[in-house]
Amino acid sequence: MDFSVKPVLTGDRAVLRPFTEADAERMWEIINDPEVERFTGSPGHELTPELVRAWYGSRSAQPDRLDLAVTDPADGGLLGEVVLHEWEPESRSCTFRILLGARGRGRGTGTEATRLIVGYGFEELGLHRIQLDAYGYNHRALHVYEKVGFVVEGVRREVEWRDGAWADEVLMAVLDHQWAAHRGRPLADDGRPLADRGRPEAGVTAR
Template sequence: MTERPVADFSAKPTLTGAKVVLRPFTEEDAPTMAEILRDPEVLLLTGSAGAPPLPDERLRSWYATRSEQTDRLDLAVVDRASGELVGEAVLNEWDERNRSCSFRTLIGPRGRDRGLGTETVRLITGYGFERLGLNRISLSVYAFNARARRAYEKAGFVAEGTEREALRHEDGWVDATTMSVLAREWAAHRGRPGD
């Protein structure tokens, strides 16, 4: 079997869907991302509650350098209806030999409950398989983040196992579910397994 070579992550595409545009970050996105990253729900659902906020200068530097990274893909999630930056989508932890990487996304308060997350997952996952030649994309989702888990399942991610007590939260512990989707699964459903 001839396998397609895996491209590196140096190309930073713009991916356009019906509801969102995923585009490369710029330094000018830092203030909006700082606001999103301080949202209590974002902090909770990403497991960052209680962590000190990143200084503005560090955020400016971070988002200004995303396009320079050759081993990961960080894209801004823009709501097409409003033109507003509402979150981010990231392919990272690239394992070139095994043609796999991790995925994470976050959507701030202005982008929730309208299907933007599901479309974001489909767009970046499709890019990972169809353009980068990945074989596997995986993620981890906390048990209290049912909205994200639904979005991942709608895009074809399958639960693989439970990371027990993966997050300390308030006076207890929260499990996380490891999920993944494979290239052959994506080829069969293109991110719409229930259709």
């Protein structure tokens, strides 16, 4: 398993590529987007432009994680990031996260970027399990994760006080054999699991 290789992954709505230090200024703007701040946890320390520059300038040298820039295939504009991190070699597992600025939202970019990097994790890196956590009120993200095959494994109730209310944390994961069966497309157009197509009695997947 080789995280030192930083690939370019190309789709119709997104191109994932390695970060460079030149991306720091745009990522600083994205990180400070109010909606990004609402749906992501605190970094644990005060961010500065200098720290962000050092961070993104060093992503391509990391041997145990994969950070890729999400870009617009039309003009190469930087839209956000996708990450596989917290690698556990013994269990062949990683944690996934995605962060998109305003320009990258509401156009299918997040769905495709997620499929691209998760597919790479299973098909090229040989991962067995990819997991994530998300705030319970982040309904758009939870829908995307379900759409690409992540399954809810549990809810940590009221883990954090955010925006004047207690927030739940939803835990989700997808396994290699699940991915091999659906390649990130487990749901039919009508919202039902693909395995249930042709079975009128099957219930619609909960949203």
